[in-house]
Amino acid sequence: MNRFIPHPGLSVMLVIMWMVMVNDLTFGTLFLGLIVGIFLPLFTAAYWPGRPKVNFAVGFAYIALVLWDIIVANFEVAAIILFKPNHKLQPAWLSIPLDLDTPEAITVFAGTISLTPGTVSADVSACGTWLLVHALHAPDPAAEVARVKQRYEARLKRVFA
Amino acid sequence: MIGYALAFAFVALAAALAMNLWRLLRGPGVGDRILALDTMVINAIGMIVLAGIADGDGTSFEAAMLLAMVGFVGTVAYCKFLLRGDIIE
Amino acid sequence: MTGDFAFAELLASALIVLGGAFALIGSWGLVRLPSLMERLHGPTKASTLGLGGMLLGSVVFFQLVEGTWTTHELLVSVFLFVTAPIAANMIAKVHLHQLKLGKTPGPAGPPAEPGPDSLWATYEAPHKGTPGCFAED
Numbered sequence: 001m002n003r004f005i006p007h008p009g010l011s012v013m014l015v016i017m018w019m020v021m022v023n024d025l026t027f028g029t030l031f032l033g034l035i036v037g038i039f040l041p042l043f044t045a046a047y048w049p050g051r052p053k054v055n056f057a058v059g060f061a062y063i064a065l066v067l068w069d070i071i072v073a074n075f076e077v078a079a080i081i082l083f084k085p086n087h088k089l090q091p092a093w094l095s096i097p098l099d100l101d102t103p104e105a106i107t108v109f110a111g112t113i114s115l116t117p118g119t120v121s122a123d124v125s126a127c128g129t130w131l132l133v134h135a136l137h138a139p140d141p142a143a144e145v146a147r148v149k150q151r152y153e154a155r156l157k158r159v160f161a
Numbered sequence: 162m163i164g165y166a167l168a169f170a171f172v173a174l175a176a177a178l179a180m181n182l183w184r185l186l187r188g189p190g191v192g193d194r195i196l197a198l199d200t201m202v203i204n205a206i207g208m209i210v211l212a213g214i215a216d217g218d219g220t221s222f223e224a225a226m227l228l229a230m231v232g233f234v235g236t237v238a239y240c241k242f243l244l245r246g247d248i249i250e
Numbered sequence: 251m252t253g254d255f256a257f258a259e260l261l262a263s264a265l266i267v268l269g270g271a272f273a274l275i276g277s278w279g280l281v282r283l284p285s286l287m288e289r290l291h292g293p294t295k296a297s298t299l300g301l302g303g304m305l306l307g308s309v310v311f312f313q314l315v316e317g318t319w320t321t322h323e324l325l326v327s328v329f330l331f332v333t334a335p336i337a338a339n340m341i342a343k344v345h346l347h348q349l350k351l352g353k354t355p356g357p358a359g360p361p362a363e364p365g366p367d368s369l370w371a372t373y374e375a376p377h378k379g380t381p382g383c384f385a386e387d
Contacts, residue, residue: 020325077291081278081282089357091287095362111335115294118291120335120339121339122343123339123370124370126368127364127368136288163262163263163311166267169267170270170304173273174274176274177274177276180280183281184289190286190348190353192286192345196290199337200280203293203297203301206301207269207270210301210326214308219322222320222322226325229329233337240340244344
């Protein structure tokens with residue numbers, strides 16, 4: 001199992017992506033998709049050592065939460081862009097201390113931050129324990145950091161448990 | 162009804178592309194220009210999708226998908242060039 | 251049957267209008283916000299959701315009104331949602347890099363240093379033994 005399917009999540013995703021791309025639900029496309037899904041992770045396994053432990057049930061709940069937040073966030077950002085004059089805007093840099101310690105978890109966390117309310121992740125520190133985030137409108141940066149940590153990072157710690 | 166929606170969206174995207182073009186010409190920094198180009202690609206994908214709905218054929222979505230991939234690679238290539246072009250370490 | 255048809259067309263129209271409006275707002279943010287890091291917020295969020303709305307509208311339209319089954323739109327929107335944060339991150343890194351080369355920072359000022367013994371990854375290679383480091387120990 002470990003040797004022949006190094007990343008089962010990636011394999012399943014590749015098969016689904018292949019089916020969606022070919023846009024055709026027949027046995028032939030499924031067969032080709034399975035070939036892609038099994039051999040591609042096998043050939044690229046050397047570039048992705050180790051397998052992150054992922055709790056998929058919690059992961060799907062997390063994706064649903066993030067999708068909902070993206071929609072809400074967009075209305076907030078749109079309101080700021082349309083109605084808040086530049087001199088009232090208070091942009092700020094936030095340094096978020098990271099409790100996550102695998103590259104996969106940090107990547108997902110940074111991507112989540114970029115897609116949700118008025119924050120874009122800019123950089124990670126060289127020691128891998130801080131995340132640099134730019135906020136479009138943050139009158140209280142400390143509260144923003146606490147909100148992001150509590151809302152996303154706590155959940156991600158359970159996904160990548 | 163879908164005709165009115167499409168007309169509105171076409172006008173909105175045309176205005177959005179004009180704004181991106183303004184930012185592309187104005188700058189002031191090279192980062193702003195990269196961002197303007199990236200947004201132009203996204204809006205152009207939107208145009209292709211709308212044209213696909215208006216024509217009622219699904220083949221244009223392959224063009225949209227290719228543009229999404231090439232546009233992303235282009236943005237990253239510009240940024241990488243700027244990050245590696247002059248070395249500060 | 252006609253009721254369903256009208257509802258599907260209404261839903262597709264609403265999604266397309268919403269998408270167009272968000273794409274417009276994102277580009278308006280690109281024009282009016284004060285500096286690069288603020289401008290980054292408009293296109294990465296509003297335009298991505300705008301395009302997502304349009305693509306969803308297109309799925310609904312082709313599925314329920316035309317009766318043909320296309321999934322490419324879903325792939326395009328998944329791809330955009332995955333790549334938008336990466337593109338934004340690269341542009342933010344270019345901004346950090348140019349701050350070091352003497353560009354004037356925006357209203358937020360320059361970012362604070364992360365700690366006494368390390369810098370941001372744009373300025374310094376990852377330390378050994380950290381998640382981002384692939385060098386041999």
